[in-house]
Every structure is written in C-alpha cells, then in structure tokens.
Amino acid sequence: MARQTGLIAALDTQDPVTAKAWAQAVGPSAGAVKLGLEFAYAAGFQAVADVAGSTPLFLDLKLHDIPNTVGAAVRALSYLRPRMLTLHASGGRAMMEAARQACDEAFPADARPVLLAVTVLTSLDDHALAETGVTDGARAQVLRLGKLALQAGIDGLVCSAHEIAPLRDALGDAPLLVTPGIRPAGSQAGDQKRVMTPGEARQAGADWIVVGRPITQAADPAAAAAAIAAELAG
Numbered sequence: 001m002a003r004q005t006g007l008i009a010a011l012d013t014q015d016p017v018t019a020k021a022w023a024q025a026v027g028p029s030a031g032a033v034k035l036g037l038e039f040a041y042a043a044g045f046q047a048v049a050d051v052a053g054s055t056p057l058f059l060d061l062k063l064h065d066i067p068n069t070v071g072a073a074v075r076a077l078s079y080l081r082p083r084m085l086t087l088h089a090s091g092g093r094a095m096m097e098a099a100r101q102a103c104d105e106a107f108p109a110d111a112r113p114v115l116l117a118v119t120v121l122t123s124l125d126d127h128a129l130a131e132t133g134v135t136d137g138a139r140a141q142v143l144r145l146g147k148l149a150l151q152a153g154i155d156g157l158v159c160s161a162h163e164i165a166p167l168r169d170a171l172g173d174a175p176l177l178v179t180p181g182i183r184p185a186g187s188q189a190g191d192q193k194r195v196m197t198p199g200e201a202r203q204a205g206a207d208w209i210v211v212g213r214p215i216t217q218a219a220d221p222a223a224a225a226a227a228i229a230a231e232l233a234g
C-alpha cells in the first residue's frame, strides 16, 4: 500500500502580503508552508513567523557552514518554532551532529523540529553534479549523503522522487523523505531537472512533496493546490 503523502507549499516571494495570500489559499490543501531564503532575506524573520501563523512552518534555510556556526544558527532561530528545518548534508557529519545537538538543547522536547538534510538538489542532473567533482551520479551521491545524515542524527532527507526507491531499499521505512522537483502533468520543469508528478511521487513513497511555482504562478493558487492534494489522495 502506498504511504500517505502530504503537500508542502513553497511560498517563494519577497512580498509578505503575497506570501500571506498564498498561505491562506493553500491552507485547506497543504500540511505545511515552506518559507526560505528569498522570503527571509527580503522580508525578515518576523515576517516568516507572521506568514506561517498557525500553519506548520517548514523553514528552508539550507544551513551549510562549520559546525559551530550551524549549531549557533539553530539555537538562534529556535524562537521561530519551525516544524521542519533544512541543512545541507554535504556540510558533513560534524555539522549535522552540531545541528542535532543544538535542536536537542534549544527546543523543548515536544517542539523539536524535524531536521531534514538536503542530499543532491533537484536542479542538478548527473552532468551538473560531475562538474562539482561527483562523478558517479545523483543516485549514488544521494545514497551516500542520506546514510551519513541518518548516522548523524538527522530525521529525514530532501531528495528527488527518483531516489525514493533506492533510499528505502538502503535505509528502510523510517526516514522521512521529502521531495521537491514536483511537476503536475503538463507544467513547466523550469530549472528543476529530476522531476516527477505528484501522483508518481506518491506511488514512489514520498512522505511529503514540495511544490512552489505550479501553485504560486497558477491563475488560481487555491485550485492548483487542491488539485495536487486530490492527486495525492489518489
């Protein structure tokens, strides 16, 4: 039986009014809203808290620095009470362990965010990855970084839906798998390379899919989000 797959709506904008309107539009369909680098840098972290309101917040800051700095950053943002928080697995074991330790110390036990390690960005294909020095392909790198992240105490992985099956084979059912690079049939891939439709990602076993522009750039974001939620419900 397929796992239940939820929708996370990526609200990528610089404008708090637009973000708030999108958050309201996707509210009935999405299990969380994702606010990330663009919004936080432009609007500030108080606006992040305001837009999320009572909706679970996926805080996508993709932390990647030395362990001391990442640990301190996690402590500093604990007041935002994110439900999920991202960091780059390529920052290494000690960096991820520092993030986990900071979470354990700075958050109440019942409010610790789910830590998600980004493995290989969905905008990278094997060729682009090879240009960074990783020559055995996205799948192998996702597996390598996924194993490392879990050993370091990370709760889940951000990957493309193409890597779900090999990750489940290698790591079992426990890790949360969160997949961006989702495109409903007929929509533009844009800068995304390793893409799947919502229904395909559900069949593959994603716990969450992350969808931005196919919702936010639709003529009717509420309807676009509802259609994706319906596709996930099968």
Ligand SMILES: O=C(O)c1cc(=O)[nH]c(=O)n1[C@@H]1O[C@H](COP(=O)(O)O)[C@@H](O)[C@H]1O
Pocket: 010, 012, 036, 060, 062, 086, 118, 120, 121, 122, 123, 158, 159, 180, 181, 182, 192, 210, 211, 212, 213, 214
């Ligand atoms: O961490 C992420 O959320 C993320 C990781 C990744 O590998 N690929 C990826 O697209 N994302 C995010 O997922 C969202 C995808 O947006 P759309 O391409 O507009 O659907 C963006 O906010 C990205 O920052």
